[in-house]
Amino acid sequence: MSDLLKQYRDQIDAIDEQMLKLVNQRAQLAREIGNVKNGGPIYRPEREAQVLRRLTEHNEGPLSGDAVTAIFRAVMSNCRALEKELSVAFLGPLGTFSEEAANKQFGGLSAPVQCSSIDEVFRMVESGQVDYGVVPVENSTEGAVGRTLDLLMATKLNICGEIALPIHHNLLSKSDSVDQIKTVYAHSQSLAQCHQWLNAHLPNADRQPVVSNAEAANIAKNNTNGSVAAIASTRAAELFSLNNLASNIEDDPKNTTRFLILATHDVAPSGKDKTSLVVATKNVPGAILELLKPLADEQVSLTKLESRPSKIGLWEYVFFVDIEGHHQDAAVSKALKELEARSSLLKVLGSYPVAII
Numbered sequence: 001m002s003d004l005l006k007q008y009r010d011q012i013d014a015i016d017e018q019m020l021k022l023v024n025q026r027a028q029l030a031r032e033i034g035n036v037k038n039g040g041p042i043y044r045p046e047r048e049a050q051v052l053r054r055l056t057e058h059n060e061g062p063l064s065g066d067a068v069t070a071i072f073r074a075v076m077s078n079c080r081a082l083e084k085e086l087s088v089a090f091l092g093p094l095g096t097f098s099e100e101a102a103n104k105q106f107g108g109l110s111a112p113v114q115c116s117s118i119d120e121v122f123r124m125v126e127s128g129q130v131d132y133g134v135v136p137v138e139n140s141t142e143g144a145v146g147r148t149l150d151l152l153m154a155t156k157l158n159i160c161g162e163i164a165l166p167i168h169h170n171l172l173s174k175s176d177s178v179d180q181i182k183t184v185y186a187h188s189q190s191l192a193q194c195h196q197w198l199n200a201h202l203p204n205a206d207r208q209p210v211v212s213n214a215e216a217a218n219i220a221k222n223n224t225n226g227s228v229a230a231i232a233s234t235r236a237a238e239l240f241s242l243n244n245l246a247s248n249i250e251d252d253p254k255n256t257t258r259f260l261i262l263a264t265h266d267v268a269p270s271g272k273d274k275t276s277l278v279v280a281t282k283n284v285p286g287a288i289l290e291l292l293k294p295l296a297d298e299q300v301s302l303t304k305l306e307s308r309p310s311k312i313g314l315w316e317y318v319f320f321v322d323i324e325g326h327h328q329d330a331a332v333s334k335a336l337k338e339l340e341a342r343s344s345l346l347k348v349l350g351s352y353p354v355a356i357i
């Protein structure tokens with residue numbers, strides 16, 4: 001070994017020793033905090049968001065902000081686990097983007113619970129069988145996930161966080177060459193999101209929609225002659241031992257899915273929050289304008305407005321609205337009171353920190 005290499009490695013060893021001590025000191029403090037919480041919620045998304053925002057702001061590199069975020073998410077996840085192991089339900093099976101989203105937010109899952117439907121995720125949290133649930137709510141190319149919106153309308157749960165997950169698709173197979181592929185399996189949305197790539201690189205391959213990309217990866221794994229490929233995540237490639245024949249094959253490189261975290265408790269303000277609401281109006285001209293006026297008056301910005309049939313009367317609609325700010329902020333609180341007076345229904349689904357990408 002050269003002298004220089006040894007010198008550098010000795011320095012790294014010394015730093016690692018310091019980091020080990022510091023990270024354990026941090027863990028010890030988190031454990032103490034757990035005792036102080038006295039039965040209150042262990043997971044504090046607002047505090048975790050503040051920690052991550054502060055560290056990425058102070059980061060001078062060479063590590064990227066994303067790298068710093070991932071490292072400290074893992075550190076907090078392990079500190080949190082000393083306070084309590086949290087169970088998190090998501091739409092399974094393993095290898096789905098819902099699992100990836102849950103992993104991203106919680107910095108790794110100590111007690112993952114796979115569910116077979118979005119309804120089951122809600123039920124698991126509502127019945128107290130798990131601590132949190134992660135459900136998809138919208139995709140930048142495909143739009144809203146209707147079932148999640150319908151269930152949000154009826155549930156007593158709170159939204160305690162959001163996760164923005166960039167969706168990257170890969171062509172996975174037992175084979176090691178794209179030329180051998182005759183059939184491509186994937187969820188219909190993923191097939192649609194990779195339409196141009198498939199046209200360009202596999203114009204003659206048969207496209208078979210299946211219930212999930214994880215199911216597609218399982219079919220590819222069980223294929224013996226290497227003629228089958230799946231479109232799925234890099235995590236699915238690992239889980240199902242498949243070769244990644246082509247990475248990032250999605251037509252829109254900015255393709256992102258937004259997930260919500262469901263909880264039985266409220267979240268304190270983090271300084272950069274969002275509030276989600278459901279509002280219903282009478283079916284009269286100008287009703288939506290009337291609804292938006294209190295928000296404009298209080299200078300509260302709208303980040304989303306999505307209409308959905310209320311399922312009560314024919315052509316009656318409810319609106320899913322996201323606004324900037326926390327329901328405890330003075331302007332938001334005033335606007336919400338005014339909104340409540342003007343609407344036939346107002347339900348605050350939750351205030352939570354804006355997603356950290």
Ligand SMILES: O=C(O)C(=O)C[C@]1(C(=O)O)C=C[C@@H](O)C=C1
Pocket residue numbers: 030033034042043044045047048051075076077079080083
């Ligand atoms: O500050 C707290 O409330 C903690 O429990 C500590 C800590 C952390 O590791 O920084 C861990 C879990 C919480 O979700 C937030 C932060």
